[in-house]
Amino acid sequence: MARTDPKKDVVIVGLGWTGAIMGMELANEGLEILALERGPDRYTVPDFKYPDVIDELKYGIRFGFMQKPRNSTLTVRRGLDEVARPYRQLGSFLPGDGVGGAGIHWNGQTWRPMEEEFRLRSYVEESFGAEIIPEDMTIQDWGVTYEELEPHFDRFEYMAGIAGQAGNIQGEIQEGGNPFEAPRSRGFPLPPMKQGLDAQMFADAARGMGLHPFPRPAGNATAPYVNEYGMQLGPCNYCGFCERYGCLNYSKSSPQTCILDALRRKPNFSYRVNSEVLRVELAEDRQTATGVTYWDEEAQEEVFQPADIVLLCAYQLHNVHLMLLSGIGQPYDPTTGEGVTGKNYAYQMNGGTTLFFREHDFKPFAAAGSNGMSIDDYAINRIDFAAEGFIGGSYITAGISNGQPIRGISLPRGTPSWGPEWKAGIREWYGHAMSIGSHGSNMSYRDCYLDLDPTYTDRHGRPLMRMTFNWKPNDIRMTQFMRSKIEPIAEAMAPDSWQSSYKAEGAQYDVRPYQTTHNVGGAIMGTDPNTSAVNRYLQAWTQHNVFSLGAGAFPQNIQYNPTGAVGALAYWTAEAIRRDYLPNPRPLM
């Protein structure tokens, strides 16, 4: 039997980055808030404590901090004519669970999208003509501009204590930074990370070719830091255990280090763990939500939690799933192109070249998730899309993030993957390989989307979500273009050998190897209720007291890691709720 708990002003679904930010911002308004987190609670000690957490088998291979597919998964297919099958083993992407969410196990790369990316369709049409946009490409403007978001990027970066070198402060180009970035109101709160030999060699080669290397913006603290909430970071010691691990050293920007203990002090904020939200409940007229129903793992019962405002702050895939299950927005139909919920799912198009040097020891064990040097010379605002025949761009980067023994050792192609020759290869090449990667955009397409699976259900009897996604020629041309830029840099560095791995014509999406956990879209933002699921304030068009945070709002994927934009959008939405919505709850557009 379901129980009903006392009403709250706000219920937050998921306590990761966006849930913690929204909790803090709205708790400061005096609202009564409950956050529901499907996973367990997590603290640096004991959950990430040294040395237990630097266990590659437990966390790197067996995904100790990730969602278990037996509890939560989706089905995947590559086109409308395929039958989707459940994602039974984590591979291509790794959604986190527990308090802190993916904010505990990321690398910390914290970028701002380019100005042009926020108004991509307009930019392409104005600069190159609408005719260069392929017929099945469904890219859109975000409905919010970089200029509007700049104060919120700034706020997020100062809250999270990001280390980096600004390239453009109020229009003034800064030596050593990214000259192609959008203007910042001020520099980073912390100086950039130290760079390994590989990044220095890459930067030297790039500089020699007239390119513009700069240090990657890092959520790995380079000095002790205190943020606006009084929360603290300790300096990173380059232990090389960032991605897939919680930080043992209080050094990685995360909800734990930057927000949660300050939030826990708020008497009007509380949270429950092991509480998975099953659906958002709507009023009879469907104009508003009345709260959420969740599964209380401890009590083994469903609970209805009434609330005036529902904030969807779970991972992108789950926010979209909840919207589809709850009837928030019309589900997207790829045959007619109508409907909005589930529309424009997109991913990330990455590639890379690995270089082997007998004479160099890169000491990969002394590294961090975000150290490294990058160039933005082939970014979205640097490419003539009409001339090159694709829409998109990449940042190109070198920076060893770890020297972990199981996954962290690159071997020259042809080396056996087992036996004495593999062992000999490991001995010979450990510490002698580096890579140059391209981290590229991914456009949105008419037949890349999310809906409810017709066959498979989860442990609560709900239909699984179905992902329909495949690589498209436009994005493959983009990544091949990056290959043509990276390989000359690699050659200029004169390695003993090198090998490339980029998607080539005809490449099909493969859900098995890890690629990136940058899943975006499906709850996209915009200014037209016919083409977006949420408005420019991330407010559901159809239920004005529901807001959907996170990368689901991206109408196509940016060429950068998404967290910076996710954080800025959260502060943007928090401000809209505080200033405009609370005094007069209504559709803000």
Add this chain to the structure above:
Amino acid sequence: MMTFLRILTALVLIGIVALLAFIFVPPQVTGPQTALTADWQPEEGAGEYTMRLADCEACHTAEGGTPFAGGRPIESPLGTIYSTNITPDPETGIGDYTLDQFRNVLYDGLREDGAHLYPAMPYANYRRLSEEDVRALYHFFMEELEPVSAPDHENEMPFPFNQRWGIRAWKWVGLGEGNLSSEDRGAYLVEGPGHCGACHTPRNAVMAERGYTADDPAFLTGGEIAGWTAPPLHGPASALRGWSDEDMKLFFASGRNDHVGVNGEMALVVRDSTQYFRDEDLDAMVAYLKGLGQPAPATAAAADAGGTQAVLEAADPGMALGPRLYLDNCNACHFTNGRGADQVFPELDGSSLVTAASPVGLIETILWGAELPSTEARPYSLRMPGFADRLSDEEVAELATFLRDGWSNDAGPVTADAVAERRQDDTREPSQQPQPAQR
């Protein structure tokens, strides 16, 4: 012979009468320092603020219990005393105390029924509270708190220490001269409500503080609490050596600064008391503590005469066990120079915890870890993990000995037996013990 017996009998009778008088004749009480009118009322909020200054909550609240309902065990060398319920419940608390009876508790260690209180209640320090603060406290406990019914926990004191009349004799020698409040705000806070001397002043043969004001040279030169050294607050080994005014203020406000993280019982003081001090009171307290005489920190050249940093950075595989354990367990946060990082990772070089006369605090910190209190100024309850599950007694001893002798430190070695004793005697509250990770 008869004369002798008569004299003896008379003496015995006199002795019995004296003893009965000693036990039953009510002692003189000190009375108010200044006369306030009967209708005098404390300013709004003064009651709670004075309670914070006097840190009543830390001792009178059991771990996880209702504030001020008592029940916290206080270990003394003579046995375990449990703090009492000081909510205004008339049956189990102090609800029927008159103002005079309340003052008698604070000034003379006398209960409502005239029984003598163990000096675990720091009336030797609270004697210096101003009448205004006595009245403010009385207002807080009588008017501002909800009564809680919670019977007091029986003390665990063996004979003869369970005979409270003996405390009367202790008071004659233990309470010191006079009880006037200092006119200097900083001195008043430290000597009176703050009762800093209760832990930080050494005690004499009868367990009385060797001085209650800055006029006594032994005042605040270091004491002991729960086996841990409460460090000196002035003099050559002062825990405040090299601290700026801002360092001191941030420590009291948040339990952390560029040098240390608060540890041991002092964490409760920051959690329940000093974090609530007004800025001007912190300034006054800092000025007073500075005035006691703070030596300059060791110069950089003298700081590492033994070359500890060089040994650690050379990382010779043949290095001794102590530095190797340091590199493998401590270096990630505290670094090869032992300086840690401002406000996050405490300094080990020059740390009063590391070099304390008693190594108990250091051993327990290595074994069980530590946690900073969450405060308004710095909400993060940063935790150091414990290493009890990772290091043997011998290894903890080697590591502790290395730390006590590393950089500019110069304190005696630690034995494996001393570690074994602490490991067996895990008296931590359950909430302080590491929780198993939820998976």
